[in-house]
Every structure is written in structure tokens, then in C-alpha cells.
Amino acid sequence: MFIFNKVLKDDALLQGLQAGTPQRRLYENKLYEKYHYLVREACFKHKISQDDAESAYSDAILTVIEHVVSRRFEGRSELKTYLTQIFTNKCVDSIRKNTTNKAEVHTNSTGLEDALAWLPDETQSAVRKLIVESEIETLQQRLRALGDKCREMILAWGEGYTDEEIAQTMGYNTAAVAKTSRLRCLEKLKEKYKSSIGG
Amino acid sequence: MEQIEAYFNHTLSEAERIQFEQALKSNPALAEEVAFWVQARAAAQAEARARRKEELTQLGQQLQQKGRRSLYYALSAAASVVLCLGIGWYVWLRKSVGESNYTQAWAQTYVETNFSTLEGLKLGNAEADSLQLGIRSYNEGDLQKAKVIFEALLQRDSTNAEAEKNAGLVSLRLKEYDQAIEHFHRLGTRTDLVSNPGKFYEAIALLMKNEPLTQKSAQNLLNEVKRDKLEGWKEVE
Numbered sequence: 427m428f429i430f431n432k433v434l435k436d437d438a439l440l441q442g443l444q445a446g447t448p449q450r451r452l453y454e455n456k457l458y459e460k461y462h463y464l465v466r467e468a469c470f471k472h473k474i475s476q477d478d479a480e481s482a483y484s485d486a487i488l489t490v491i492e493h494v495v496s497r498r499f500e501g502r503s504e505l506k507t508y509l510t511q512i513f514t515n516k517c518v519d520s521i522r523k524n525t526t527n528k529a530e531v532h533t534n535s536t537g538l539e540d541a542l543a544w545l546p547d548e549t550q551s552a553v554r555k556l557i558v559e560s561e562i563e564t565l566q567q568r569l570r571a572l573g574d575k576c577r578e579m580i581l582a583w584g585e586g587y588t589d590e591e592i593a594q595t596m597g598y599n600t601a602a603v604a605k606t607s608r609l610r611c612l613e614k615l616k617e618k619y620k621s622s623i624g625g
Numbered sequence: 626m627e628q629i630e631a632y633f634n635h636t637l638s639e640a641e642r643i644q645f646e647q648a649l650k651s652n653p654a655l656a657e658e659v660a661f662w663v664q665a666r667a668a669a670q671a672e673a674r675a676r677r678k679e680e681l682t683q684l685g686q687q688l689q690q691k692g693r694r695s696l697y698y699a700l701s702a703a704a705s706v707v708l709c710l711g712i713g714w715y716v717w718l719r720k721s722v723g724e725s726n727y728t729q730a731w732a733q734t735y736v737e738t739n740f741s742t743l744e745g746l747k748l749g750n751a752e753a754d755s756l757q758l759g760i761r762s763y764n765e766g767d768l769q770k771a772k773v774i775f776e777a778l779l780q781r782d783s784t785n786a787e788a789e790k791n792a793g794l795v796s797l798r799l800k801e802y803d804q805a806i807e808h809f810h811r812l813g814t815r816t817d818l819v820s821n822p823g824k825f826y827e828a829i830a831l832l833m834k835n836e837p838l839t840q841k842s843a844q845n846l847l848n849e850v851k852r853d854k855l856e857g858w859k860e861v862e
Contacts, residue, residue, distance in 0.1 A: 454677075455681075455684060458681055458684055458685075459684070459688060462685065462688050465685070480682060480685050481678075481682070483685070484678045484681040484682055484685070485678065487681060488674055488677060488678060488681070538663060538664075538667040541633055541663045541666060541667070542663065544632075544633060544635075545646075545649070545659075546646055548650060549646055549649040549650055549656070552649070552650070552656050553649070553656055553659050553660050553663065556656060556657055556660035557660050557663060557664055561664060562664055562667050562668045562671060563668075565664055565665060565667075565668035566668045566671060566672045569668055569669065569672050570672070580665075580669045581669060581672060581673040581676065582673075583666075583669055584666065584668075584669025584670040584671075584672060584673035584674075585670075585673040585674075585677065605627075609626045609627060609630070612626055612662075612665055613626065615665060616661055616665070619661070
């Protein structure tokens, strides 16, 4: 399908994002472009700078993509309505940040709580004790120091791509081979992380 | 690590899940591995999001630049169209005026032939005296004095058709074409006169002014004079 210069309908965008093909990145960009006019409207409506509005818009788009891919967005409202609501919240966070220096009201999910919520209560608290949130930033730094292929693989995993999709985009024969490589990369990351904290 | 992934991806069987959760309670090493996996996942998500956000910001900048360029091209195109239309209209106007027999040269000749002197009126009242004074000044070549007299007459009586006509003729001779046009136009709109040269003289003054737009207006007026057989129509047959 020749999608490069078309403005796609919302249904097509949703399908493209959920299909899990390597073209997902293109659909993400199309979504971004389609509603980019909301940035200018937000500048007038919320009296925020172009940069702040752009930042809030990018955050909103990424959140919508996450929700669409994880099927958290169920399609009960229009995609534009959903995006506009999230974007408005991000703009409000921006205003709060600029005026009072207070923390965001509508925080991005780091996935930490989502993962921990799956564990039963007794084990959740045990695991939670072992997790230091500030260490996530250290891990991010170690991730940047990994080789290109491992880093790209782990970032793709972080973005929610399946092993099948990673195999297709990175040229692995099968999803199983991609998965084995990815787990090996995670082990490398663990080694770098432990050596940096003296573990 | 593979089993931890399977657990969080919900791909373990019920029995395997229970076994894993039991092991998690009693095996600190496993708990540590799980903690690492959760943190690594969160770090990967945060890093991927930060990188993607940067890519989208660049995309936004490209869109803004594209928008500005589009606006620039649209405005340039619009300006070009307006310019072309304007030039085309001007060329057409000059052409249509150039094709006419009635030009500034023709008007000049008419003025020199017919307006070098004025005929006096023979009425025995004060107004007529002023008018005669004005006409005498005109005929003696003192056009400025004549203008003052005729303008004063109009001040006293704005319906004085003869004063209006003569004021227009003085302005015409003085090359004050806009004022001449104004006098003749006022004269031409009157409907109470038996003979009204207003439109014809206004056309003369417009031709003398010699601008494309005025030329066109003059042509239209002369066509009207000819069509309605107003005073001066014989000159434009």
C-alpha cells in the first residue's frame, strides 16, 4: 500500500499500529503528522510555548501508540478524542511544571508498576524491595554503552515489538533466534550493570 | 531469564505459574533476577521512549518548515497571479484606449479651438455682472482672476450652471484637470437644463488628464453622449 503521501483514516492507522509489521514506525509517523495541527491550537488555548506544546504532543502520541499496541485503547471513543484528551493533560502538566515546579499530574508509565502488579502480593513486596527506581537511570546509561545491535534489540523490546517483529526488522531467521539473541543481550546488560554497582 | 519472560508474558501454564511464584518466595536469587528483568524492561521502555520522542520532535520541525514553505509558495503564487492579472488588464486597457479615435491630442485641439474665449451673457442683474466680469477676465487671459470670480459665484449659488461650466473651463485651461472633471461632472448630473454639455466636457477633461483609467472613462462618456445625443454629440460622430 502506498502510504507515504496519504492522510490515512483513523481505522487504517489503528490497523497499521496493531498489525505488528515493520511498517509500524511509518504508521506512528502518519499518526503524528495527521494531528500535528493540534500543537498550534494548544499554543493559543493553553498559552504555552511552541516547544512545550511540541513536547507535550510527542508525549501524547507516544502514549496513544503504547495504548493502541497494548490494546488498552479499546476504540470506545474516536482516536482524535482520545489523543486530544491525553494531549490536553500533557499541556496541563507542562503549565504546572512551568508555573509551580510541581510534579506532573499525568505521569508516563515506566512499565514498572504494570510488571509488578502481575506478581502476587507477597512476592511483589519482596521484588519491590530489590528494585531501586533510581537504578533505572543507571541501567539506561549502561544500555547506551552496549553494542549497536544489542542496544537496538533491547530498545525494540522496550518499544513493545515482539520477537517476530524484531526478527523481521533486524534480519534474524526466526523469532526464536531473535529471542535468544535478545536474552543474551539482556545478560550482557546485567553484567555491565552489576559491574558498575560493584555487584 | 527465559522463564521470567514467559511468566511476565503470561505464556506459562497454570501449574508452571504457581510453581514459579512458589520459587520466587523462597529463592532470593530468582527474586533478584526478576527485579533485574523488571528494571531492565522499564529502562528499555524509558530509553526507547526518549529516543522516539526525539525522532518525533525532528519530524515536527520538518512539518513546521514544510508548512512555512507551503505558505510562502502559496503567497508567491497568489502574488504572481495578481501581478499577471494586473499587467494583463493594464495592457488590455492601454490597447483598447489606443484603438480609439478620441485621444488627448484630439481633446487638446478641441480645447484650443473652442475654449480660447467665452461668450458673454446679456442679463441685467448683479449675478450676470459678476459672470461678465469673469468672462472678461477669461477672455483677457487672466485665468486666475476668472477662476476666483466663478468660484465665488458658485459659493453664492451652487445651482448656477453657467458659473459651474465656466469654472470647469478655467480649470481645464489651467490644466487643473481634477477640478475641471469635478465641475463638469456636477454639471453633467443636472437634469434641469435644456442643453447640458457637462458629460461632453467631462470627457474632454478626462482625455486631457491622459491616464489609462481616465481614458477609458472618457471613452465611455463619449459613447453615452453619442448614444443619447447630448450636447457635443456631433463632435463624436
